[in-house]
Amino acid sequence: MNYKHLLYFWVTAKAGGVMRAGEQLHTTPHTLSGQIKLLEDWLGRKLFKKAGRNLELTEDGRLALGYADQIFALGAELEAAVRSAHEGKKVLDFKVGVADSVTKSIAYRLLEPALNVTEPVRLICSEGKFPDLLAQLALNRLDLVLADEPMSRRLSVRAFNHPLGGTAMSFFCTAALKSQLQGDFPQCLNGQPLLIPGAQASVRQQLEGWLTRHSLAPRIVGEFDDGALMTAFGREGRGVFIAPSVMEAETVQQFGVEVIGRSEELRDAFYAVSVEKRITHPCVVAITDAARGQLFG
Numbered sequence: 087m088n089y090k091h092l093l094y095f096w097v098t099a100k101a102g103g104v105m106r107a108g109e110q111l112h113t114t115p116h117t118l119s120g121q122i123k124l125l126e127d128w129l130g131r132k133l134f135k136k137a138g139r140n141l142e143l144t145e146d147g148r149l150a151l152g153y154a155d156q157i158f159a160l161g162a163e164l165e166a167a168v169r170s171a172h173e174g175k176k177v178l179d180f181k182v183g184v185a186d187s188v189t190k191s192i193a194y195r196l197l198e199p200a201l202n203v204t205e206p207v208r209l210i211c212s213e214g215k216f217p218d219l220l221a222q223l224a225l226n227r228l229d230l231v232l233a234d235e236p237m238s239r240r241l242s243v244r245a246f247n248h249p250l251g252g253t254a255m256s257f258f259c260t261a262a263l264k265s266q267l268q269g270d271f272p273q274c275l276n277g278q279p280l281l282i283p284g285a286q287a288s289v290r291q292q293l294e295g296w297l298t299r300h301s302l303a304p305r306i307v308g309e310f311d312d313g314a315l316m317t318a319f320g321r322e323g324r325g326v327f328i329a330p331s332v333m334e335a336e337t338v339q340q341f342g343v344e345v346i347g348r349s350e351e352l353r354d355a356f357y358a359v360s361v362e363k364r365i366t367h368p369c370v371v372a373i374t375d376a377a378r379g380q381l382f383g
Contacts, residue, residue, distance in 0.1 A: 089157075091125035094118050095133060096154040103141055166208070178203075180369040181210045183219035185233040187287045189313045191333050191340075192356065196232055196250065199376035200369035207369060215286075220245065223361065230370055231359040235288045246363045248374055251382025252355035253332040255289060256348040260323040264344050271347030272300055279325035280304035284311035292352050293328070299351075317341060330354050332381060356382075 098107040104115040104122075111118070126133050133147035143151060163179065180200055184193045201207055212219075212228075219231045224243045236247040257271070267274035283290045297304070307325050310316035320327035321341040329337050331348050338345065358374060365371055 087128065088124070091121045091128070092154055092157070094121040095125050095150065096158060098122060098134075098141070099143060099147065099151050099154075177206045177208050178369070179208050179210060180230075180367075181228045182212070183222055183228045183231045184211060184213050185216040185219060185231065185235075186213050186311065187216070187283070187313070188232055188234050188356070189330060189333070189354075191336055192330055193232060195333075195381055196356065196373055196377055199372040203368045203372050205368070220359065223359065226361070229360065229367060230373070233357050233359060234354055236357050237359050245359050245361050248358040248360065248365060248370075250356045250358055250374060250377035252353050253330040253382060254348055254350045255293075255328045255352035255354060256331040256334050256337075257326055257328055257346050258320060258337060258341075258343040259326040259346055260321070260343055263323050263326065264346055267346065272302055272349070274346065275302050275304045275326060278304050279307040281308045281310065281316050281319055281325040281327040282306055283313065283316065283328070284309050286311060287313075289328070289352060289354050296349065296351055328352070 094107070094111065097111055098104055098118060101107040101110060104118045108115045108118050122133065129146070129150070131146040131150075132144050133150055134141040135144050136142075166177065182197060182200075184197075197209065197211065200209060212222075214222075216231070216233050216235065219228065219233075220237060220243050222228045223231050223245055231245075236249075237243065237245055257275075259267075263278075267278060269276075282293060296302075304326070308316065308319055310319070313329075316327050317329065317337075319325065321343060326346065334345055334348075337343065356377070358370060358377075360367070360370055362370070365374060
C-alpha cells in the first residue's frame with residue numbers, strides 16, 4: 087500500500103472534500119483526486135461517492151477510514167515515543183475507554199488521579215458503548231474501561247471487574263421550576279416534568295421501580311443516553327433531572343440549579359475493568375485508590 091495515497095484519502099475524508107483537503111495539504115484538488123483514485127484502484131473499491139457538489143464516504147470508505155484513523159494514531163504515538171526516548175523522557179501512555187453512560191464529571195474525578203503519578207503520563211481517552219469498549223480491551227487497545235456496571239460473566243472477554251464505589255442519586259432543577267413544586271420530596275414530583283437517563287443506564291431500571299414504589303407519576307418529557315445533554319436540558323428549566331449525590335456541590339455550582347431531594351434507594355456504582363486480576367499499572371492503582379479512599383470514601 088502507498089501510505090501517501092492513504093494519507094490523502096484520510097485528510098479528504100476528515101476535511102469533507104478535496105478543496106479543503108488541498109488547502110491543508112498544500113496541493114491541488116486535481117492531484118488529490120488522482121492520488122485517491124490510485125488508492126481505490128489498488129483496493130478495488132470506491133471510497134467516495136458524489137452527493138451534489140460534495141463527496142460522501144461509501145460503505146467501504148467508512149471501513150477504510152476507521153483503519154486509517156488507527157494507522158495515523160499509531161504513527162503519532164510512534165513519533166512521540168521516539169522523540170521522548172531521544173530527549174531522555176519516558177512518557178507512559180494510558181489508554182482508557184469510558185462508557186457513554188458514565189457522567190462526565192464523575193469520569194473526570196475518576197481519571198484525574200492518573201495524571202498525578204510520579205512519571206509523565208499521556209492520557210488517551212475514548213468514549214463508547216460498554217460492549218464495544220470491552221472488545222477494544224480484549225484486543226489490548228485499551229488499558230482500562232470505566233463503566234457504571236460490571237462486566238457480565240456471560241461475555242467471553244478475559245477481564246476483571248474492580249469495584250470503585252457507589253453513590254446515592256440526587257434530584258435537581260432550576261429555582262423557577264422548584265417554586266412550582268408542591269409538597270415534600272418525593273411527592274412533589276407528581277405531575278412535574280422529569281428528565282430521565284436512557285434505557286442503557288444502570289440507574290434507569292432502579293428509577294422506574296422507585297417511582298412505582300412511591301406511587302409517583304411525573305411527566306417524562308425526555309430520555310437521554312448522554313447525561314451531559316440531560317443536564318443541559320435541566321439547566322434550562324425543562325425538567326427535574328438526577329445526578330450522583332457525590333457531585334451535588336459541583337452540579338449546583340456549575341449549572342445554577344438547586345437540590346430538591348436525594349434517595350439512597352437509587353445507587354450508581356462504578357467499576358474499573360482491566361485485563362489485570364491484580365492491579366499493577368500505576369495509573370490504575372492511582373484511580374482505584376483515590377476512588378475508594380476519597381471520591382466514594
